[in-house]
Amino acid sequence: MADININTVNKYYGDVHVIKDVSLDIKSQSFTVLVGPSGCGKSTMLRMIAGLEDINSGTISIDGQVVNDLPPKQRNIAMVFQSYALYPHMTVFDNMAFGLKLEKRSKDEINERVQEAARILQIEDYLHRKPKQLSGGQRQRVAIGRAITRKPKVFLFDEPLSNLDAALRVQMRVELAKLHDQLNATMIYVTHDQTEAMTLANDIVVLDEGIVSQKGSPMDLYNDPNNLFVGGFIGSPKMNFISTKITSKSNDKTEVDLMGSSKISIPKTSASASEGDAVQLGIRPEHLIVNQDGDGSWESKVFVVEKLGSGTFLYLEKEGEPLVVETEGDSNIKVGDTVKVGFSASRCHLFDSSQQAFK
Amino acid sequence: MKKFTYSSILSQLLLLIFVIIWIIPTFGLFISSLRDKDLLAISGWWTSLTTTEVNEIYRMSGMASQIQEEDYFIIKGKLFENNPGKKIQSFGITSKKINEFKIGEVAIFKDESKVTIDENGNYLWKSLTEFTKKKGKRIFTTSLSPPSFTFDNYKEVLFKEGIGRAFINTLAVALPSTLIPLIICSFFAYALTWMKFFGRDTLLAIIIASLVVPLQMSLIPILTIYNDFGALFGVAAKSYPGVWMAHTGFGLASTTFLLRNFLKSLPNEMMEAAKVDGASHYDIFLKIILPLSIPAFASIFILQFLWCWNDLLVGLVFLDQVPSEIILTAKLKELLGSRGENWEILTTGAFVSMTIPLFIFFALQRYFIRGLVAGSVKG
Numbered sequence: 126m127a128d129i130n131i132n133t134v135n136k137y138y139g140d141v142h143v144i145k146d147v148s149l150d151i152k153s154q155s156f157t158v159l160v161g162p163s164g165c166g167k168s169t170m171l172r173m174i175a176g177l178e179d180i181n182s183g184t185i186s187i188d189g190q191v192v193n194d195l196p197p198k199q200r201n202i203a204m205v206f207q208s209y210a211l212y213p214h215m216t217v218f219d220n221m222a223f224g225l226k227l228e229k230r231s232k233d234e235i236n237e238r239v240q241e242a243a244r245i246l247q248i249e250d251y252l253h254r255k256p257k258q259l260s261g262g263q264r265q266r267v268a269i270g271r272a273i274t275r276k277p278k279v280f281l282f283d284e285p286l287s288n289l290d291a292a293l294r295v296q297m298r299v300e301l302a303k304l305h306d307q308l309n310a311t312m313i314y315v316t317h318d319q320t321e322a323m324t325l326a327n328d329i330v331v332l333d334e335g336i337v338s339q340k341g342s343p344m345d346l347y348n349d350p351n352n353l354f355v356g357g358f359i360g361s362p363k364m365n366f367i368s369t370k371i372t373s374k375s376n377d378k379t380e381v382d383l384m385g386s387s388k389i390s391i392p393k394t395s396a397s398a399s400e401g402d403a404v405q406l407g408i409r410p411e412h413l414i415v416n417q418d419g420d421g422s423w424e425s426k427v428f429v430v431e432k433l434g435s436g437t438f439l440y441l442e443k444e445g446e447p448l449v450v451e452t453e454g455d456s457n458i459k460v461g462d463t464v465k466v467g468f469s470a471s472r473c474h475l476f477d478s479s480q481q482a483f484k
Numbered sequence: 485m486k487k488f489t490y491s492s493i494l495s496q497l498l499l500l501i502f503v504i505i506w507i508i509p510t511f512g513l514f515i516s517s518l519r520d521k522d523l524l525a526i527s528g529w530w531t532s533l534t535t536t537e538v539n540e541i542y543r544m545s546g547m548a549s550q551i552q553e554e555d556y557f558i559i560k561g562k563l564f565e566n567n568p569g570k571k572i573q574s575f576g577i578t579s580k581k582i583n584e585f586k587i588g589e590v591a592i593f594k595d596e597s598k599v600t601i602d603e604n605g606n607y608l609w610k611s612l613t614e615f616t617k618k619k620g621k622r623i624f625t626t627s628l629s630p631p632s633f634t635f636d637n638y639k640e641v642l643f644k645e646g647i648g649r650a651f652i653n654t655l656a657v658a659l660p661s662t663l664i665p666l667i668i669c670s671f672f673a674y675a676l677t678w679m680k681f682f683g684r685d686t687l688l689a690i691i692i693a694s695l696v697v698p699l700q701m702s703l704i705p706i707l708t709i710y711n712d713f714g715a716l717f718g719v720a721a722k723s724y725p726g727v728w729m730a731h732t733g734f735g736l737a738s739t740t741f742l743l744r745n746f747l748k749s750l751p752n753e754m755m756e757a758a759k760v761d762g763a764s765h766y767d768i769f770l771k772i773i774l775p776l777s778i779p780a781f782a783s784i785f786i787l788q789f790l791w792c793w794n795d796l797l798v799g800l801v802f803l804d805q806v807p808s809e810i811i812l813t814a815k816l817k818e819l820l821g822s823r824g825e826n827w828e829i830l831t832t833g834a835f836v837s838m839t840i841p842l843f844i845f846f847a848l849q850r851y852f853i854r855g856l857v858a859g860s861v862k863g
Contacts (some may be wrong), residue, residue, distance in 0.1 A: 175760060203761075213776065
């Protein structure tokens with residue numbers, strides 16, 4: 126069992142306030158992904174948990190014990206770095222055994238643990254090679270193996286797949302998910318890639334400029350973003366945003382103008398909103414229906430068609446950013462066609478001027 | 485495929501010229517040191533590389549050594565001592581025609597006496613009348629002399645002139661003066677690079693600033709301080725520990741700076757991985773930094789060792805000029821004054837002083853080159 130509790134933690138680099146009063150509870154044996162754009166403080170967060178960065182205020186506790194002043198080795202954690210950070214002068218075996226040797230384990234135990242980790246990661250054949258003789262994917266496995274052999278309570282991953290090519294990244298992603306099931310350890314994973322976050326996580330923590338924007342299961346975040354930032358960050362291609370105004374408002378519904386062509390009544394509301402307020406209407410490309418009326422509809426010219434096989438993305442001319450629509454793969458809509466898209470009211474999100482979502 | 489451009493050809497050419505400029509004096513010094521000291525004084529070292537034609541004058545023995553055989557009076561002898569390489573090609577009996585006769589031909593003097601010579605210099609001089617002159621006649625020979633070298637100069641220089649002792653003294657100065665700062669600077673550079681402590685950047689700035697201070701400026705003050713301290717502990721004013729400490733002090737700033745720059749190029753994440761793995765600073769230094777820094781250590785070793793080996797000033801100031809303490813450069817300087825005309829001693833002494841630097845460079849040069857470019861290419 127290794128719950129991690131982070132309580133009103135602050136971090137400054139000089140005058141720059143990078144982590145602002147962050148509080149988080151990470152459940153034992155969960156796979157938690159910290160996600161956000163670069164510079165949002167997610168790596169700093171992870172390094173503070175690892176003990177590689179000092180904390181200016183607040184507490185971090187692992188398994189009920191406050192670890193603020195403990196060095197990394199007493200925190201019972203293991204970390205996998207983006208650049209692998211293998212020891213270039215040691216063989217794969219020695220790389221994986223390094224931590225165990227420092228713990229003064231017996232030779233048999235070291236051998237057994239390294240072999241076991243190698244078997245899990247399928248790198249048994251490379252144990253006597255040096256890191257430079259390995260490919261990127263193999264190196265990353267060794268880095269993960271180095272973490273596994275020490276049997277830590279908590280695994281920390283700092284963008285471990287960013288240096289791999291696309292195909293390998295997908296493969297390693299699956300293996301990481303498998304590994305989490307096998308090891309039953311608490312894993313904290315940092316990435317800027319929302320696909321990795323969606324596929325791997327039990328819980329996603331979206332960080333934005335040093336604050337937790339939203340925390341929840343992947344589907345919660347997808348279906349019910351708390352604010353404009355999360356709405357835009359989760360999902361690929363990203364959510365469409367349409368600037369509009371509230372035309373009328375009732376207890377459980379808000380009616381907004383749909384780019385002059387029609388009005389749509391959305392079953393969400395916000396106490397602070399009132400008629401005439403400027404809001405952002407958000408809808409995901411996969412929730413727009415081509416050539417149907419829906420609860421509201423709008424027509425425009427297609428200027429880019431992206432065929433992916435499984436689906437087709439249409440880019441429709443709109444004031445500001447184009448409206449992206451997903452339709453079936455064998456669609457025969459061409460560039461220049463005028464297309465009508467239908468909006469489903471229940472799939473629409475509304476965000477007020479302070480970017481908070483209507484519920 | 486390598487592209488040959490004008491600039492690359494030019495740079496190759498320049499490189500070749502530099503190499504030749506550097507090699508020729510060294511090579512000349514080496515050849516000179518192996519030559520006979522008499523030849524060294526009269527001809528250049530380049531003449532000794534090929535077989536050369538030598539014209540010489542010898543005088544045969546006089547009447548005292550004649551013997552009588554039947555009708556003839558005979559004088560037998562050798563023109564020169566056995567020299568397996570030297571072969572006479574031709575000879576003459578007058579200074580106007582020094583190669584009038586070939587080997588095997590009979591030369592007849594005005595007094596009707598006849599002489600024959602073989603190529604090894606054995607002559608047979610026959611006459612019907614008795615020889616009456618005290619001195620024999622002159623023979624002009626033309627012979628081919630192959631290159632000949634000798635280690636006599638080395639024997640003399642190493643064992644009689646005290647260079648051998650000075651060589652050992654210099655090793656006794658240079659080795660500790662290299663190893664002590666290397667050990668100190670490795671810990672120091674690690675701390676400057678990977679440990680956080682108050683005043684680290686200031687310390688680094690002071691080190692860089694001290695690189696600019698010329699040695700000559702601080703030499704005498706340091707000697708005075710050392711002597712005052714030495715007096716407290718009863719250490720002689722001029723002794724080996726003093727010169728070791730002086731070299732350590734003067735070398736520490738540059739060695740630390742060089743090593744710190746190398747360590748800075750090692751990836752930070754590797755140290756962090758080691759920290760997470762449970763390594764202390766000492767573990768990281770011993771098990772990760774040291775094995776990875778061998779090229780850097782080697783190049784710093786070469787720089788510092790050569791500096792100490794070639795140094796004259798510090799050795800002059802901190803050591804007495806007595807046989808047990810004098811260093812090679814000081815000894816050579818001394819010989820230059822007292823034996824300035826004995827080229828064989830100076831060339832040989834100079835070459836002896838070059839052997840160790842050459843050996844060190846060739847033994848460690850692959851590390852040297854790797855150390856200098858380390859960090860510039862991602863490994």
